[in-house]
Amino acid sequence: MTLTWILLLLTGTICTETKIVHVDIALTGCTDSDGEHMYGLDGEEMGHTDFTKGKFFMTLPKFADQFTYGEGTYELAVAQQQVCKQNLQTAIEAYKSPAVAEAPPMSSIYPRNEVKVGTANTLICLITGFYPPRITVQWTKNNKNETQGVSTSQLRPNLQDGSYDQFSTLKFTPQEGDMYTCTVEHSALEGPMTREFDVEVPEPSLGPSVFCGVGLTLGLLGVATGTFFLVKGNQCN
Numbered sequence: 001m002t003l004t005w006i007l008l009l010l011t012g013t014i015c016t017e018t019k020i021v022h023v024d025i026a027l028t029g030c031t032d033s034d035g036e037h038m039y040g041l042d043g044e045e046m047g048h049t050d051f052t053k054g055k056f057f058m059t060l061p062k063f064a065d066q067f068t069y070g071e072g073t074y075e076l077a078v079a080q081q082q083v084c085k086q087n088l089q090t091a092i093e094a095y096k097s098p099a100v101a102e103a104p105p106m107s108s109i110y111p112r113n114e115v116k117v118g119t120a121n122t123l124i125c126l127i128t129g130f131y132p133p134r135i136t137v138q139w140t141k142n143n144k145n146e147t148q149g150v151s152t153s154q155l156r157p158n159l160q161d162g163s164y165d166q167f168s169t170l171k172f173t174p175q176e177g178d179m180y181t182c183t184v185e186h187s188a189l190e191g192p193m194t195r196e197f198d199v200e201v202p203e204p205s206l207g208p209s210v211f212c213g214v215g216l217t218l219g220l221l222g223v224a225t226g227t228f229f230l231v232k233g234n235q236c237n
Contacts, residue, residue, distance in 0.1 A: 027157055028077070030084035031134060037077035038154050039069070048154045049077040059154075102188035103163050105130035109182045109195040115174050117201055123170045125182035125195065129163045136185040137168040142178060146170060174199040 025040035038048035047058045047069060056074040060066060092098075105127045112122040125137060133155050139146040149171030156165040168182065178199040183192045 023159070025157065025159075027155070028080045028084055029133065029155070030081055030088060031132075032085070032088070034134075035081045035084060036133070036155055037080060040156070043156065045154055045156070047073075049074055051078070051081070100132055100187075103129060103131040103161075104188035105135065105184055105186050105193070107182065107184050107193055107195050109180070109197045111197070112169075115199065117174055117176055117199070120171065120173050123172055123180055123182070123197060125168045125170075125184075126165070127167065127184055128165045129158070129161075130165075130186055130188065131163045132187065133164045134187070135164075135166060137166075138183045138185075139168070139170050140181045140183070141172070146180070176201045 023042055025038075025043075027036065027038050027040070029036045035051060036048070037051075039046045045059050047056060047060070049056045054074065056069065056077065058066075058068055106129055107125060107127045109123060109125050112124055115121060123139075125139075127135065127137065137152060139150055150168065152168045153166055157163075158165060170180065170182075172178075172180065176199055180197045180199075181194050182197075183194045185192050
């Protein structure tokens with residue numbers, strides 16, 4: 001009976017069909033001074049256009065199934081930016097420069113890997129839930145501006161509410177006592193928002209040493225006690 005049930009369960013599992021839903025993203029956005037064009041899948045960036053460098057970049061990791069978008073992707077992005085800016089200007093004039101809805105960002109700072117003094121690592125400053133998408137991120141080390149090793153991701157749209165996420169990274173080699181900060185500026189904030197990260201070296205735990213010392217002491221006492229009774233026993237004989 002048990003074997004029959006096992007076979008039935010296995011058969012049911014094999015015959016079950018699972019449907020996986022994916023979300024494909026194509027984002028074109030602009031302001032009066034800049035713009036963005038990117039493709040993504042399930043919230044992860046697949047490629048983006050860098051209008052400063054005049055090129056479209058694939059940003060898939062090496063372990064992903066590699067593919068590329070067709071020729072003319074950059075030219076298409078430039079054309080879409082022109083249309084976007086024309087539509088933006090038309091909307092501003094039609095609605096008589098309406099006030100922009102704003103949502104303030106939230107931020108957090110954390111290391112990519114476990115922090116070890118003298119070992120290269122990366123600090124991540126994650127900024128979420130902000131609108132409009134224009135934002136400024138600044139890093140400092142020990143109260144001095146840090147620009148080397150800084151990288152900022154493309155905007156990540158939140159399809160549920162229309163807000164954006166972005167993260168900035170800083171490559172660093174931690175030393176005891178160093179303090180890093182990530183400061184975010186956004187029009188919806190009353191002032192700059194700063195998060196701090198202090199490099200702290202955990203003090204060695206006394207627990208193992210204490211237990212080893214106590215264990216060694218008890219062991220020696222046990223040996224001494226055993227030796228005492230062994231000698232007394234021999235004297236009685």
